[in-house]
Amino acid sequence: MKTHTYSCSRTCTHTNLGKQATANARESLEWGTKIIGGVTPGREGEHLGLPVLPNVRKAMEVLKPDATGIYVAAHQATGAIEEAIEAEVPLIVAVAEHIPLHDMLRIHSILKTQSTCRLVGANSPGIISAVGKCRIGFQPLPCFEPGRIGIVARSGTLSYETAASTLRSGLGQSMCIGVGGDILPGTSIREGLQILVEDNDTEGIALIGEIGGDAELEAADWIREYRAKTTNPKPIAALIGGVKAVPGRIMGHAGAFALPGEPSALDKIEALKGVGAAIVNHPSRFGPVLKSMLSGSTPTGAGVATSGGISQRREMHTIARRPVSARLVLPKGVNSQKRTLYITQSAAFDLLRRHGVSIAEKANPGAQKLLAVTVNRSTRSPCVIASPSSDASEAAKFDFAYGASGNPDVSVAALAEHMRLDASSADSLGQAISALVAVFAEKEAFLLETRVVPNNNGDRTTIELAAARFGFDDAAFRSCGRQADAQGLRDAVAEDPAEVGVVEKDxxxxxxxxxxxxxxxxxxxxxxxxxxxxxxxxxxxxxxxxxxxxxxxxxxxxxxxxxxxxxxxxxxxxxxxxxxxxxxxxxxxxxxxxxxxxxxxxxxxxxxxxxxxxxxxxxxxxxxxxxxxxxxxxxxxxxxxxxxxxxxxx
The missing domain is CATH 3.40.50.261 (Succinyl-CoA synthetase domains)
Structure with a gap:
């Protein structure tokens, strides 16, 4: 493993492996990026005519970089990120795809204990400053020339075509921040927007989001506040992918799916349109639209939508926070995605019985309440989701610390109150939550969604589970060889052969x-x-x-x-x-x-x-x-x- 250290307007580091990464480093050097050294564990010498040091800590002491770009594969990336945090590298850019979710939960738990390091990624194309001639990533350089437009994006390919569109319109780019398509990215769209509005070279902004999480709604909140307090706010145009996404499916990116209670792509579009962002339906439109906005004109034409002014649509963001509840019944083939592994309900019930949870033989659908363990993408923490009904739009999130193996630090009393359960149900509810958290940690789940029903037994109420939808992070097995036993629980009957055959292997x-x-x-x-x-x-x-x-x-x-x-x-x-x-x-x-x-x-x-x-x-x-x-x-x-x-x- 090698870590090449870059310098942009400041200095940066970048972790590489093999010929492809060396070619990337050489290309970045030729473009103008200043690389000041590298790291090979346990060795010293030179690479590309630059000093090579034995570890990141020594590289920090000798070379004093301001950022590191980590290019190693997923099974090595977690260790490389942790090493960079321990060495207190200010900016860490991780491009690796398929880093296991629970590894990223651990990384975020570490990041929360310090204030020195910022992580961009994982599953990110990186950051590129066209004005400063600095690339930490693998962006196609012919698309980037110094200019006026800042880009913040979850999608790499959409950001490249957006950059090309701004070139065709004679605008160019100032900076492009690829926050990445991971479930828990280290830097959010909102944080990217903050960087771009503070950047003197950026005059207009392209925002590229997609299905999954609340990041775009949080960005809309930020835009509203920014426009309210700024005399001449920078124009913002946005695109959201996944309007036609299949419910319950991961659409390519690890984070491109909706957890219970999360908004749809249309919710995000309405929220952004409601705070004054121009909406485009294709990245090739960004250049003409932003050029029009920079000239003071209202963009028009096919594939472009505006609110007609922020003051007319201030209520839209509140509406967008009421998503349609995700279905518990899985669409056919839902477990075929390479980042997820769903199991049958009977297999899920078997796991819970081992932890002493009661399963309801029959249950009135109208009495069922939502109880789930998953991740809170906004806080980058595991959480319990609870609703007084089966409707996820009524759900509340209760975070708990990473590392809990069955005794999460959440208030069972508060959960019971939100679910409108009798206080006497606390013991039974607590047992169900502990069991779910234990399975979540042991099997590296990303979603354990259940429906519970209260069972009144005279002077006290107990909880029984009536339905279960369990999804595990397949990257733990594919990238790191963990959770092999979970593969045996895969429901092959529900899979479409065309979706999982040769193409999945490729x-x-x-x-x-x-x-x-x-x-x-x-x-x-x-x-x-x-x-x-x-x-x-x-x-x-x-x-x-x-x-x-x-x-x-x-x-x-x-x-x-x-x-x-x-x-x-x-x-x-x-x-x-x-x-x-x-x-x-x-x-x-x-x-x-x-x-x-x-x-x-x-x-x-x-x-x-x-x-x-x-x-x-x-x-x-x-x-x-x-x-x-x-x-x-x-x-x-x-x-x-x-x-x-x-x-x-x-």
Whole structure:
């Protein structure tokens, strides 16, 4: 493991491993990022002509960096983050995906004990200052040039296309903060906004959020306060992915799903629109919209929505805090996601019986109350969620300290009162909570959702469980080899073979959608969510969500086509690729090869943007195959919708 130390306007560090990371460091150096050294455990010497030290603490003493970028794989990343915290590196940027949730809970419990270090990530593309020529991350450099727009984003691919849009509009970027798609990111969207409004080079802001958590609602609260106290507030435009997300599914990113009581994507859109942010439905619109806002004009046109002024919509944020309750019944195939593992209700009941919890044989649905153990994304802590009914909109959160293995520091009396339970139920309720917390810790769960019913026995009330929905963090097994026994509880019967077959092994996330006829193939979870949403706005119906995993190679394209074509509803395939980390011409070659190898009979519409986009479009156009190449999203979407309606087979 190597840690390369960078210097931007200040100095920064970055943890690397292998040839790819060295190439990244060399590229960053050539761009202008100042790298002042690195770390290889137990060794000293040189790398890329820079000093290499044996540990981060010595690097801090000798090189005095201000930030570290951690590039190691998930199973090493937790230790690297902890080492950076112990060395008191001020800024820690973690790019690794699939760090186990409970490892991140431990990291956040450590961060809460100090005030020196800030964490960005995990599962983040990093931070880049186009003005300061500093990159701590893996952002595609051709998309970034010094300019006026600050970007704060949960999605890497959406942030790249947003950067490209600002370039096309002649605006460029000041800074891009990738908070990342993790369940518990170290830096929030609200904190990113604060940084950007205080940055003198930033004149306008692009905010990119998505389904999952309350971060965008908290950002809306912050924007309201900022606009109220600022004479000339910086214009803010926003995009939220996941309007068409499947309830109960993880849409590519680890954190892209809604826990009980969390808002929908539409709730977030209304909240942001209500505090004066212009809403766009596609990242290519950010440049024109922000250019219009900076000139003092109200942005208009397809795919753009505004409130008409903050004073008209102050009530919208309150409305948005009343989400529809998440369903307890799992959609078919919900346990196929690589970050989650759901088990059958009977298996969940067996786990609880081992902890002495009573299970109701029969229960009146109207008497059931919500009781769950999960994470509070706002406080980055584990918590108990309780509601006096089965409706999550009435739920309250009760945080407890990480490390509790069955005796959480929550007030059972307060829980009972909120659930409108008799005071005599405290002992039984406490036992149920202790059992849930014990399973949460032992099995590394992300959600243990139950329905409880009170059982009156004369002078006292006991609690019985009537339903259970248990989800465990599959990353603990896949990244670190823990929780192997939990894999045996996987409910294979409920899984769709197309969603978990070869594509899951290849890192491709494929989810079938209802009532669609256009297959989608996209590189990046945020861009894939947005593609489904934007197609719907254009009048189309996506048959699936498919994220190739950030890079679209000829092999992943071929695998993706294969799985999409297992769905007989698909009349056309829409390939929407942003060539950031992978060049557009390489992607185009892969599409042509896959089309020929598979002898496809379904027409394919290809939109390639980003690095080498013109060459990629030329390869598609001159292939002699029924492939339709476009630069503009709206034109590509219109063609895909037209072909799907015609239902042509080649």
């Amino acid at each position: 890192g491709i996330v494929y989810i079938k959608l209802e009532d669609g006829d256009i297959g989608t193939l996209v590189n990046g979870a945020g861009l894939a969510m947005n593609t489904v949403d934007a197609l719907a706005d254009a009048g189309g119906r996506a048959a699936n969500f498919l994220d190739t995993g950030g890079k679209a190679t000829s092999e992943t394209v071929k695998r993706s086509f294969e799985v999409i074509l297992t769905d007989p509803r698909v009349k056309c395939i829409f390939v929407n690729i942003f060539g950031g980390l992978t060049r557009g011409d390489m992607i185009a070659d892969g599409i042509v090869m896959a089309f020929r190898d598979l002898r496809m009979s379904v027409p394919v519409v290809v939109r390639i943007r980003g690095t080498n986009e013109k060459e990629g479009q030329r390869i598609i156009a001159e292939s002699g195959l029924p492939l339709f190449a476009f630069d503009d999203f709206d034109e590509a979407a219109a063609k895909a919708i037209e072909l799907a309606k015609e239902g042509l087979h080649l």
